[in-house]
Amino acid sequence: MKSVFYEQIYEITRRIPVGKVVTYKQLAQMAGRPGAARAVGMCMRLNDDIPTTPCHRVVGSTGALVGYAGQGGVLGKRALLQSEGVVFRKHKVDLAVSRWKPEALP
DNA sequence: TTAATGACAATCG
DNA sequence: CCGATTGCCATTA
Numbered sequence: 001m002k003s004v005f006y007e008q009i010y011e012i013t014r015r016i017p018v019g020k021v022v023t024y025k026q027l028a029q030m031a032g033r034p035g036a037a038r039a040v041g042m043c044m045r046l047n048d049d050i051p052t053t054p055c056h057r058v059v060g061s062t063g064a065l066v067g068y069a070g071q072g073g074v075l076g077k078r079a080l081l082q083s084e085g086v087v088f089r090k091h092k093v094d095l096a097v098s099r100w101k102p103e104a105l106p
Numbered sequence: 107t108t109a110a111t112g113a114c115a116a117t118c119g
Numbered sequence: 120c121c122g123a124t125t126g127c128c129a130t131t132a
Binding site for chain 1: 112
């Protein structure tokens with residue numbers, strides 16, 4: 001365990017359903033640290049356990065794929081998201097459709 | 107304790 | 120719309 005903050009981020013990230021994404025800002029807010037979006041990004045970068053923590057489902061507030069430490073970089077990330085059903089509008093994720101809203105869970 | 111680093115985000119020209 | 124700038128935060132050396 002690196003830190004409580006990181007663990008929280010990972011835990012939330014693990015709940016993201018297939019075909020949906022969240023923004024770094026959103027994660028930070030859910031972890032109780034609004035404004036720590038940047039720190040969240042670092043957390044994702046350190047994550048190497050992709051199977052249990054789908055960090056590729058985390059994008060920028062505008063839907064742009066900021067970065068990806070996994071295979072293929074942001075390109076591979078985009079491919080993964082698309083294959084999971086995430087809707088893309090040009091080069092960015094269509095947050096209006098693919099943003100995960102915890103309250104929207106059935 | 108201070109300074110530096112990033113997978114961010116909002117603002118400005 | 121795009122690129123540059125500034126502010127923010129947790130972690131690390």
